[in-house]
Amino acid sequence: MKKIGVYTSGGDAPGMNACVRAVVRTAIYNGLEVVGIRRGYQGMIDSDFDRMETRSVANIIQRGGTILKTARCEEFRTPEGRAKAAINLKNAGIEGLVCIGGNGSYAGALALYNEHQIPTIGLPGTIDNDLYGTDYTIGYDTAINTAVDAIDKIRDTADSHNRVFLVEVMGRDAGFIGISVGISGGAEGIFIPEQEGEMDKIIEHFDHTERRTKAFSIIVVAEGDEYGGATALHNVLKDRYPDLNVRTTILGHIQRGGSPTAQDRVLASRLGYEAVLALLRGEGSKAVGIERGNVVLTSFEDAIGKRKKVDQDLITMAEVLAR
Numbered sequence: 083m084k085k086i087g088v089y090t091s092g093g094d095a096p097g098m099n100a101c102v103r104a105v106v107r108t109a110i111y112n113g114l115e116v117v118g119i120r121r122g123y124q125g126m127i128d129s130d131f132d133r134m135e136t137r138s139v140a141n142i143i144q145r146g147g148t149i150l151k152t153a154r155c156e157e158f159r160t161p162e163g164r165a166k167a168a169i170n171l172k173n174a175g176i177e178g179l180v181c182i183g184g185n186g187s188y189a190g191a192l193a194l195y196n197e198h199q200i201p202t203i204g205l206p207g208t209i210d211n212d213l214y215g216t217d218y219t220i221g222y223d224t225a226i227n228t229a230v231d232a233i234d235k236i237r238d239t240a241d242s243h244n245r246v247f248l249v250e251v252m253g254r255d256a257g258f259i260g261i262s263v264g265i266s267g268g269a270e271g272i273f274i275p276e277q278e279g280e281m282d283k284i285i286e287h288f289d290h291t292e293r294r295t296k297a298f299s300i301i302v303v304a305e306g307d308e309y310g311g312a313t314a315l316h317n318v319l320k321d322r323y324p325d326l327n328v329r330t331t332i333l334g335h336i337q338r339g340g341s342p343t344a345q346d347r348v349l350a351s352r353l354g355y356e357a358v359l360a361l362l363r364g365e366g367s368k369a370v371g372i373e374r375g376n377v378v379l380t381s382f383e384d385a386i387g388k389r390k391k392v393d394q395d396l397i398t399m400a401e402v403l404a405r
């Protein structure tokens with residue numbers, strides 16, 4: 083293998099740049115040429131390629147977003163789109179790929195591998211932390227710290243006014259962000275897709291009049307919760323308790339930006355480094371992750387098909403501590 087490509091795909095995540103930097107520098111150190119593919123699969127289809135040097139990735143370790151840009155690409159979901167991308171990669175002499183993204187990005191890489199035999203190593207880049215085969219994904223630590231910082235600020239005003247605040251955090255299908263932010267933000271309630279019956283506990287809590295009027299509460303709601311997010315929950319609570327002084331804050335894409343934490347930078351660097359070594363060993367169609375401190379490789383099939391679960395003990399603990 084002489085030349086590899088690296089791309090970021092799907093929703094961006096803080097730490098993607100640190101990961102690109104690690105891929106580029108490890109590859110060059112090992113005598114490979116590296117091409118940056120801009121805008122993920124869209125850039126593959128459009129031949130949006132840039133040769134990368136050691137200096138191309140200078141001064142990016144601390145930056146959020148992704149210098150390679152990212153996209154969600156419909157055309158790549160079709161065999162024709164993937165065939166176009168494969169021809170472009172072959173014409174550019176790219177023999178292996180490093181894909182930094184989430185579940186959908188891995189699915190694209192697997193299809194490209196199965197149909198066109200282009201070896202690809204996937205790296206978990208998503209704030210959601212919902213990928214099987216790694217304890218943590220790149221961007222998760224930064225996102226939860228951003229959200230907790232916001233909650234600390236909300237607590238000040240909630241306390242001053244004796245208000246209830248519903249704070250919606252990201253996590254389309256998973257409650258990893260919700261549970262961590264809820265615990266570290268000292269929330270009285272946490273609504274996540276993995277857990278049912280949260281409403282009963284909230285009702286039990288607010289049926290005490292003084293908890294509605296004389297104290298403040300923070301309730302964290304994952305956007306993917308079955309209630310349909312914080313706005314829907316706001317309406318349910320208002321109907322039941324007209325005297326409730328409630329406000330809703332949707333943190334949204336603030337959680338996707340910002341300078342990555344040291345933990346995310348280390349994780350991203352380690353994964354980027356390992357991805358190149360895996361390609362050099364002849365691996366392809368696998369994702370690299372870290373489990374219990376060790377580097378592990380997981381087939382794309384498992385990484386896509388298996389589900390990492392939110393720890394039930396954490397959910398139980400959060401309920402105890404919220405009382």
Ligand code: F6P
Pocket residue numbers: 093184208209210252253254305338
């Ligand atoms: O997958 C990461 C994520 O931030 C989810 O938490 C969120 O639901 C989604 O992306 C938002 O996607 P978009 O930026 O395309 O609106």
